[in-house]
Amino acid sequence: MIILIVNSCVEADDFEVPDATIVEINIEGTEITINTLRGLLIQEQNNNENNFLSFSETDQYISGYVISSDESGNFFKELIVQDATSNPTTGVKILVDVNPLFTSYEFGRKIYVNLDGLTVGFDSGVLTLGIRDGGSVEKISESQMDRIIIRDSVVVNIIPLPITREEFSSEKTNLYVQLENLQFRIDEVIGEDHKTFAAEPTDEFDGERRLVFCSNRRSVIFSTSTFADFKALLLPDGRGSMDAILTYNFFGEEFNIVINDPTTIYFDSDDRCDPLYLDCGMADEQGVNIVFGDDFESQENNDPIAGNGWTNLSQEGTILWEGFDGSSGNPPFGKISAQIGSFNSGDKSTITWLITPLINFDQLVDGTLTFLTSTSFADDSILEVLVSTNWDGSTEDIDSFEWANLSAARIANNTDPFQDYIPSGVIDLSCIEGVGHLAWRYTGSGDPDFDGTYELDEIEIRSN
Structure with a gap:
């Protein structure tokens, strides 16, 4: 048995607030789950190469619980509905040409949706129900809403x-x-x-x-x-x-x-988890003597960066820093650089470090750091240059050591021209005391289909 709400409205404040009368009616039909709805669409896409699945002359319906609210204006003419009050597995967006919706379909309200006449597809990447209009799924009209969307008397607590x-x-x-x-x-x-x-x-x-x-x-x-x-x-x-x-x-x-x-x-x-930042500022000029440097010309294309004291460490995922040959016409045009990127890696998480050998910062006179970076679409991945004076070389629990971000360094990002090499600037290292390591750490966004790529080259640590 399904509960149908018949409403009359009285005006209050800015909205018409339903004066709900509950009428019990029996609705004959076949209920399918939202997960089944999703599966039917994917089957249609795989078997018939159709982007949409339309329902006609069917008694099928779905049920679920409203988890969106347009009361504060952050949603507009749509209901987001999931299949359970706790531990849900599947949700669907329902497009409705009505505003506001929260006065009838508030957060936690159980609803039933008749599928006859509706079309399901993926809109902006998410499972969506509405009315087919050519090559898109559009909103259910207000005149059709009461026939298609039936609300239960049940309003429940949703457990995230x-x-x-x-x-x-x-x-x-x-x-x-x-x-x-x-x-x-x-x-x-x-x-x-x-x-x-x-x-x-x-x-x-x-x-x-x-x-x-x-x-x-x-x-x-x-x-x-x-x-x-x-x-x-x-x-x-x-x-x-x-x-x-x-x-x-x-x-x-x-x-x-x-x-x-x-x-x-x-x-x-108030206890934020921000990384440590170290800013010695920028130097007016580079030191005369190269204490440590690498242009990566000794590396092989597509092989992990090795030698010259480097530690090439994959903290999470399978991707390592590799040599990248630019002779194919991409910058740096015939040179080798170090490259990192987890695009299409299949890894759910990527954190990879390229760490210098031990540097005695106390022995540097007017010490400076320079390097070049480029992106092949950084997307949501992040590259940072860090320093630690207490890392002991252990590849386990590297985050348990103190690493500070050299915030003065300029690193290429999505706003820079594609594949241009961006100078870091002449970074002053004079405020670093003791012995330690510099590191370039790559962090993927967590979506391996949308993680970007960086190139790193011409690293020089100099002293007078």
């Missing part, structure tokens, strides 16, 4: 699914998830440029910020609509957990995290 960055997958999009031990990136919340959710001059349609997981420095885009009521609020600068919906960006290429409103952000701890 605990999930790590490594567990993100397309199958887990459209689910209400719980993220632990994370914070907004330091440059977005600390200092003079403390950002809002989505009210910066450069924000268009959505404000995109970066969440960082403290356990492994993985990151994910946090997206907020520029129409959200809370867009002008400052991002919380603490550390903690968050309940949100896992989805993709508009292009269906990159995982995004979206909240219904800021009340599900629990950044209560």
Whole structure:
């Protein structure tokens, strides 16, 4: 038996609030799960090469629980529905040409969706139900809504699914998830440029910020609509957990995290997990004598970087720094450089280090560091140059040693021209005391299909 709600509305504040009368009716039909719906679509794509699956003259329906809310304006004309109140496996986005929706289909409301006349496909990378219109899935009209979407009397407590960055997958999009031990990136919340959710001059349609997981420095885009009521609020600068919906960006290429409103952000701890930063500033000129250097000309194309005292360490994943021959016409045009990238590696996580031999910083006179970097589309991967004066050479638990980011160094990024080699600048090393190591650490985004590539070359540590 399914509960059908017949509504009459009275105006209150800005919305018409339903005055619900519950009428019990029997609906004959065949229920299928949201997971089965997804499977039927994938089968249609694989067997018939169709991007969509349309339902006609069928009595099939799905049921689920609403996990989105447009009350604060961060969702618009769509319902996100998952298949269970806890430990969900599959969710679906339902496009509806009605605003607002929370007055009838609030968070936790169980609903039934008649599939007759609907089409399912992947819209912006996520499973989506709506009305077929040529080569796209469009919104269900308001006149059809009551026939297609039937709400139960049940409104339940939704228990978010605990999930790590490594567990993100397309199958887990459209689910209400719980993220632990994370914070907004330091440059977005600390200092003079403390950002809002989505009210910066450069924000268009959505404000995109970066969440960082403290356990492994993985990151994910946090997206907020520029129409959200809370867009002008400052991002919380603490550390903690968050309940949100896992989805993709508009292009269906990159995982995004979206909240219904800021009340599900629990950044209560002031104990941030920011990396250490060391900034000696920039030197006016390089030293005269090369203490350590490498142009990688002795390396072989596609072979792991070796020799010259280097430690080439894969902390997570299978990818190592390798020699890259630019003679094919890519920069550096006939030279060998060091290259790192986990694109299409299949690894769920990639952290790889290239570490110099021991350097006696106390013996450097006006010591400097220079190097070149380039990207073959960095995407969401990160390259950093670090220094440690207490690493003992152990390849186990390398994060247990103290590594500081040389923040003055310029490293190529996505805004730089494709494959141009970018000078680091002449980095002053005079504030480093003792003996230690420099390291270039590559961190993948956690999505091996979207991890980028960096090149590194012409490293020189100099002294007068």
